[in-house]
Amino acid sequence: MEALFQALTLSGGYNARVVALGCAAFGLAAGALGCFVLLRGRALIADAAAHATLPGLCLAFILAAGMGWNPRSLPLLMGGAAATAALGVLAAGALARGGRLRDDAAMALVISIGFGIGVALLSVVQSLPVGGQAGLSSFILGQAAGMSAADAWLIFWLALAALAAVAVLFRPLAVLCFDADFAAAAGLPVRWLDLALLGLMLAVTVAGLRAVGLILVVALMVVPAATARLSTERLSVMVPLAGLLGAFAAWMGAGLSAAAPSLPTGATIALVACALFLLALLFAPARGVVAFALRQRRLRQEAAMEARSA
DSSP states (O other): OHHHHHHHTTOSOHHHHHHHHHHHHHHHHHHHHHHHHHHTTOHHHHHHHHHTHHHHHHHHHHHHHHHTSOTTOHHHHHHHHHHHHHHHHHHHHHHHGGGSSOHHHHHHHHHHHHHHHHHHHHHHHHTSSSSOGGGGGHHHHOOGGGOOHHHHHHHHHHHHHHHHHHHHTHHHHHHHHHOHHHHHHTTOOHHHHHHHHHHHHHHHHHHTHHHHOTTTTTHHHHHHHHHHHHHOSOHHHHHHHHHHHHHHHHHHHHHHHHHSTTSOHHHHHHHHHHHHHHHHHHHOTTTOHHHHHHHHHHHHHHHHHHHHHO
16 A cells, blocks of 8 residues: 555656556546547557557567567667558558448458567567567566666657647547538538547557557556546546546556556556546546436426326
């Protein structure tokens, strides 16, 4: 309990504080961006991109080991992950274009092939006569406890840059998500906005690999956004609310993982986010189950009173 208290109150030392802040910043950016990902129907693309990062991580490690560089350099690994994630998304788009495959089938194909190639390359990495191979497995499920302060600062600044881009593009992305045809008629560059959303999605996905892991990084984009969607009808409220929920889930999950290093950070953060979603599903004033049941009960009572007075 003392380790958890220190992690959550940022009193556990410089490295622990920086890691907690980095995870919270990532959660803030992922939650805010996730609103547009959810409303635009791009959640499956985000999942495909996340799974397609594993081959890039392994190839970057192999390249660094062969060139005599530091194979655990986070910027290098992120660069490789971003490259193969972009290739995976482009491949899925090419397969879906022209009716060759449905969008969901193309994304499922990228997820399975990308992750399969990544696992095969991971076995190659394990056989290399260099150190640091074990650290790559933490990118699958995430492990914030093993992050250095430099890694956390890199994640922090990447997340803030993505958050700033979301703030700048808020209005055009809002129009795009609610009515793409109207956005095109209004003269907005729909194709470029879609590419910008895709680029931000890739940036946030790559930024969260070290902390959350490639399997569950999409959860921190989708679950806080879905939670906020249950609580409000206004996008101007939904986006900051989803960001705060994502930051809280990442901060709490990172603290729990730091207190119990055997817990994968990604799974812990995802479980915290899911717990918040279940609370909103039950008690949200707009769309919660309890609020819906109370409204139905009130309508039945009003109908019964009208029937008696008739």
